[in-house]
Amino acid sequence: MTTPPFAPVTDADLAVMRQQLGRPARGVVGVAARCVCGNPTVAATAPRLSDGTPFPTFYYLTHPAATAAMSSLEATHVMRELGDELAEDEELAAAYRAAHEQYLRDRARFGEVPEIEGISAGGMPTRVKCLHALAAHALAAGPGVNPIGDRALARGDWSPERCVCAEPGAAG
Secondary structure: OOOOOOOOOOHHHHHHHHHHHOOOOOOEEEEEEEOOOOOEEEEEEOOEOOOOOEOOOOEEEOOHHHHHHHHHHHHOOHHHHHHHHHHHOHHHHHHHHHHHHHHHHHHHOOOOOHHHOOOOOOOOOOOOOOHHHHHHHHHHHOOOOOHHHHHHHHHOOOOOOOOOOOOOOOOO
């Protein structure tokens, strides 16, 4: 399974991401997932930033409500629970390793960076470290590619099916 290509980032996308993040987004090469209203949800980021810094987080969650939902889950120690599931379930572990490999292939389309070779994001392929990165990958790749990202999205209080961009405090 491959991640569908995405259109290059526009100035309007960058303006929305700046509002979402509260700072300029760095190294954006495209918008890998969008809210149902069309606003960016996940940025695809160059594997090497313009200042030369290697950047392994190819899929970067930008949507404030999605980010808040993942932060809330992390605060309730869901990562430990998901990590335990990963350690106990060989099928889940195999799917997670496959997600890691897919992530690396997706990023490699935008350049190889020796300093981060074999490193994806979120703790893949063996642990659960950052639900933000895993949810971003799940949103970009679609359901069924990143099982831990899918589980985090299912447990969060934000849904990619419902727009909250116009709500107070949200970007858009």
